Amino acid sequence: MNKDRGRMPDEHDRIIQENYVYLLNNLDAKHLCPHLHQCGILSLDEMNEVMTVEEAKGRSQGVVKVLDFVRRAGSSAFRNFKQCLIESGYSSVADNLEDPTLNAKNSSHNVHEKIKWMERSINQHKEELQEVKDTLHAEISRRKSDEERDKPGRLLVPFTKLKLNKEKTQKQSNATKGNLKTKVKEFEKAAVGRRRSDERQTTEVIRSLKAENYSLKLWKSTRESGNRLNESRDNNVNMDTRVITLKARHILYSEPVTSLSVVRDITVLELESKLNTELHRRDVVIDEIERSGVGTMSLYRENKTYSLAEHCLVDDDIIHYLYK
Known part of the structure; x- marks a missing residue:
């Protein structure tokens, strides 16, 4: 956790202000908050506050709250913020904050990075899906075995209950x-x-x-x-x-x-x-x-x-x- 709290330097704050709309349109606060917490920019309470604002008012308001905390995170907040953007898959956004003209020059490189990030996400989702499939197959197999084991008893139980209910009704x-x-x-x-x-x-x-x-x-x-x-x-x-x-x-x-x-x-x-x-x-x-x-x-x-x-x-x- 970064103990140097306070406003970031003016040149860094000016870069944030110049790219404010760009950041609002390209960032997701829910995806970015865990990395900001690991980098020491956001505390646990601040991260929970950002999540609450995003759920209540929408994605853009969540990003606004994140940027407010970043601008008050101290002198090293800008460097840590760029590092978090790179680690969370926003490398192109981080490069654009360094020099806005690089966005057009390195567009192919940014697309390649984005594709890699998407592939990593897809692979991660595939692994989760495979785990779910394995769990479902195991559950289905267990239920089939239970049904095969209890099949004679299952046929006997309804007749027994029916007979008992009939006797009770007759009484x-x-x-x-x-x-x-x-x-x-x-x-x-x-x-x-x-x-x-x-x-x-x-x-x-x-x-x-x-x-x-x-x-x-x-x-x-x-x-x-x-x-x-x-x-x-x-x-x-x-x-x-x-x-x-x-x-x-x-x-x-x-x-x-x-x-x-x-x-x-x-x-x-x-x-x-x-x-x-x-x-x-x-x-x-x-x-x-x-x-x-x-x-x-x-x-x-x-x-x-x-x-x-x-x-x-x-x-x-x-x-x-x-x-x-």
């Missing part, structure tokens, strides 16, 4: 079917239980409604029977009062009891009294049957009617009835 399918059947049975059992529970609840509701309806009917019939009993009792009292009053009136006024009209009136009143008594007994029986829960409302629906036409009495029978 999963059977387990799924079993779970599905169990769930269906549980659902059916729950549905039957819910249906029976609903039926029991419906039956209980119907029974309660029937009981309420029967109680309502029984209460209505009981109330009607009570009303009829009260009415019949009142009628009996009225009948007895009228009969007694009629008999007393005939006795007081000494009217002949044998009078046909009087006898008929008394007889009619007594028959009506008997009819009311019979109706009263019938209602009592119906009430007792309904209260015991055995009878129905259809009992004694046919009322016995007593008419005077069915009990027409002969005068002698009426007189005999009154005096018995």
Whole structure:
């Protein structure tokens, strides 16, 4: 590494400035940097900086950065720079920096040097390509030998895996079917239980409604029977009062009891009294049957009617009835 850092002499700097565009068009910073580092012109950090600038901004900017470092590399920088150009294959560029007129005079020599450099690069690339080919051939041969060695096993492995996968799938399918059947049975059992529970609840509701309806009917019939009993009792009292009053009136006024009209009136009143008594007994029986829960409302629906036409009495029978 060149420890003499600083600006190069003015005559050398002037040569760099006069050939600045020429250098930009003919140099490659990426190819030149390793040689400049070996010659001590660039430090490792400066070389990395040049590489970064070239990758980010392009080849020409990388060359600009290299020339900036070269111009500040000290008094011996120009001589070392020319030596690096020659070692890196830029002999014609180095000669042009010495005397620009030599570029036209020695063009054939420069072309020959460039051809030599290209041949060296081509040979180097051929060697690298041959190494890659050898590596690939060796890898292909190794893979073929591995395939030949593992060929029976390779055919057996897929069938074994296929069989295992088939058995695993069958087990999963059977387990799924079993779970599905169990769930269906549980659902059916729950549905039957819910249906029976609903039926029991419906039956209980119907029974309660029937009981309420029967109680309502029984209460209505009981109330009607009570009303009829009260009415019949009142009628009996009225009948007895009228009969007694009629008999007393005939006795007081000494009217002949044998009078046909009087006898008929008394007889009619007594028959009506008997009819009311019979109706009263019938209602009592119906009430007792309904209260015991055995009878129905259809009992004694046919009322016995007593008419005077069915009990027409002969005068002698009426007189005999009154005096018995």
